[in-house]
Amino acid sequence: MKSAIVVFPGTNRERDMALALRRATGRDPAIVWHSGEALPKVDLIVLPGGFAHGDYLRCGAMAAHSPIMAEVKKRADRGVTVLAVCNGFQAACEAGMLPGVLMPNVCLQFVCRDVHLRVERSVRPFTGRYNAGTVIRVPVAHHDGNYYADKETLDRLEGEGRVIFRYSAPDGTLGDAHNPNGSARHIAGVVNAKGNVLGMMPHPEDLVDPVMGGTDGLGLFQGLAESLAA
Amino acid sequence: MTASAKSKTPTHGRNEPTITPEIVREHGLKPEEYDRVVQFMGREPTMVELGIVSVMWSEHCSYKSSRRWLKTLPTSGKVVIQGPGENAGVIDIGGGLAAVFKMESHNHPSFIEPYQGAATGVGGIMRDVFTMGARPVANLNALRFGDPKHPKTRHLVGGVVAGIGGYGNCMGVPTVAGECNFHAAYSGNILVNAMTVGIASKDRIFYSAAAGVGNQVVYVGAKTGRDGIHGATMASAEFSDDSEAKRPTVQVGDPFTEKLLLEACLELMATDAIVAIQDMGAAGLTCSSVEMADKGGLGVELDLDKVPVRETHMTPYEIMLSESQERMLMVLKPGREDMARKVFQKYELDFAVVGHLTTTGRLILKQGGKVVGDMPVKPLVEQAPLYDRPFVETKAPAVIDTKTLQVPSDILGSLKRLLGSPDLCSKRWIWEQYDHLVRGDTVIRPGGDAAVVRLGDGPKGLAVTSDCTPRYCQAHPKTGGAQAVAEAWRNLTSVGADPLAVTDNLNFGNPEKPAIMGQIVGCIQGMGEACRALDFPVVSGNVSLYNETNGEAILPTPVIGAVGLVPDIARCVTIAPKRAGETLILIGVTQGWIGASVYLREILGREEGAPPPVDLAAEKRNGDFVRTAIRAGRVSACHDLSDGGLLVAAAEMALAANLGLNLDPAQAGLPEFAWWFGEDQARYLVSTSDPGALIKEAAKSGISAKGLGTFTAASALTLQGAQSISLDELRRAHEGWLPAYMSAPVAKG
Amino acid sequence: MKAKVHVTLKNGVLDPQGKAIGNALTGLGFAGVSGVRQGKYIEIELDERDAAKARATVEKMCKTLLANTVIENYRIDLDA
């Protein structure tokens, strides 16, 4: 699998993502600056975490207009797999690649801690390595991860099986106590209608190695590598 | 013309007054200091010149009260590449890599505007580190707030923590460790000390000494505004009730611009373009240009019209003294301008050639084609006043006789109160607002002794911690200074690291008072002794004096930031034991030292007594033993003993692992409370599944090791099989205080 | 010409910031606060002198960048 990580001014989790991709695929991803550089032909495009353009207006709003995003959208429309994590998820929503928007956490604070995610669906290319209903532990690190969409949109997402991860207790139960940011219906990750773009707030890339305290996030990258093996 | 010859009086800046004694006083210069200025200038200075001397000679930049004592600290050793005197200290960590680190205070600005004050403090210390060519890989913060009941405290805690997170998180540097205490002595003067650790190639360190006559001086980063003019002098003056009303312009941080500046600087540093580089911190363009020229023994000429500004009609005074953030000054090799400009343009940052180096030894400032400032560089640095201030030593307080104390008999009740007290409660509410995982290298997270970040692809890691126990320093400065160093050394040891070197942040009151000066001297002497005994050199540091409001000083607070090396991160341990059945073992001797302890203060309401003595030989012996045991895989967890003593540390270990703990009776001959809560130094708790072997090993080295009890699958902490308290109840107390405190509505007080 | 843009959350969209301010005000003892909403206020200096053209431009700025029309409304006022 060939992959590329897009770097905007202010992106800061490209290293974490590269480490995870290397661990799962044995290959280094291409790191692509948002302007003036061509996006190479790859099987996976990653929009990583950080604070693109400082996130000063709305998170992801300015990144959504970066020159490279038009190309990312075009590739996604053609079926290329896109993984959008945290700030990448925010940018993908702002760019209209995914429905909804990420609002400030209800606690109005930055939250960095491990959370539990219930895998709602086991689908390639993203979650084929996990069973539906499995609970994994991965960290969140964000100030604006409160997923919001209107009721019709949320119903449609659920009806079409596009909610991929939900915040939960370690045993899979749902509840406000386990939701770190107030997301509607405890949604932590969704895919687009085609199923080739996944947006999620948590950082699976930060738990892929026993020395980091766990490996629950590795399955996502191994699943991608397996599904997208050239 | 020689450097000290009289120069023609330059053109005065627009609207700039001539100097009066009143203006001199406002600039914090004593009359005799001003006389010295006139003498080396050979004439009266202009406003901009006066401003320049006043910041260069401020306590903050010149260390005039502390320099004499700082010189007594050990600053060399086999790992030291660069000691104090540069933007940050540099040590060799093997494999061709160097660790670059420093700590700095932003106390006064954070009191006035907590969010921006703390944020720009973090931004400033990171610039100090990446200006030397290092990529920041870990941030720490040492915080001291006032009485929780003080009307301002909650607002300050909320703002400072959000500000530190706001800046560090955006920069993508994990904030992995720190400390946070509360005491009424800080109600009017909080302490916000920030530390950054970076990694560089050992042979690619960048320094600030200018070289190459004719070379261009280049300004990069953000534009200059009228922010924080005279921050350095503010940091060198006492507060009074009306200093809030005066409200000097506070700087607003722009972490996004600094993130771009970081990436642009590191990109340019990978080429051969840079001769010298220095960040603009306190006293901005003044400090950076003067220090670069002085270190290179050269002169510098600046054209102020070329400085990128974001406001109109800025005077030379304002441009030279502005403390706008996110700016750097560099000297480039000839012919590298275009290449350098392209790098900064890629990141949409300002890049301007603002001057060049000369042979004159003078700082010459031009605006509108006219010379507006002309002064010799050397005296600005070398003739800065140096004071040998009178001091009185703090008398050793009486040792408290534990046998005479009336104490509650409920040990577990006291434990619960201590675990839920402001100083000992969990600081999770703080560190969860900090991105402590970004970069994907955090091996040991906040919550234990030291934090550990992986180096490159591993297997090595860096361990970091920051420590100080101000109440010991207050009781007996010399003991307190030594204890701070010893505790930092212990915290590194507790994760299995080799302690390598330290940085410090010396926070005190007004040094012109002999009693305060005595605290400064005592603490530095204690630190020096401990650093020598533990082979733990000081490679950088910062001094913050005049932390007083209406004559009330803070507790003496010499914070020690320390860095250690972990040879194999797979063999690190945390404070969490691995399984039920393991034995808890105490390393080190307990006399039940209760003077100046948290127990005495929180349970008995008394702040008095001699602090626990620091036996540096015992520290070294016990620490070396523990480290060896960790490395050999003989212990599964380790926690050093500090605030709150044995029972607090044991409970923290049980909570971290979510395991129960059955503890044996107190040591015979000691009052029970003194055994459980005494704060004797040089002690560790370790957990092991082979206690016999460990105790035998210890005996061979003449080290006291004693089994204390067993971790269990039950979820309670039990004393002598009799009294018991559930982990849930302890956890609620420990985790509950800070979030509950911060959930009340926050007014600005 | 100066354009003053107010960006506010649409009715029905949860406003955590506004809610937090409301709670804090009540907690601080301000009685009778029945609702708080927080929005953004953006001032833009434009070289354009023609009001109609300026409004059209700012309208476009709002749609492309300044507001997220999934959740936000905007209002434009012009100052000569």
Next chain:
Amino acid sequence: MKAKVHVTLKNGVLDPQGKAIGNALTGLGFAGVSGVRQGKYIEIELDERDAAKARATVEKMCKTLLANTVIENYRIDLDA
């Protein structure tokens, strides 16, 4: 009664948000943007009916919570 509060940065205080928005607008091809400042806009529903009293209350709210008077100014408008 509804109070409308504008909180804006004082002159001379760095406004990273405004700067970033200005750059982004220029980057998107909007020409002639010579400056952008960003502030907050807060609407407060009050039970109070007396305008003078309402203003006094909101004034106090601004000072204690809504504005950071070290770096920000505020303006209060009342809607009956």
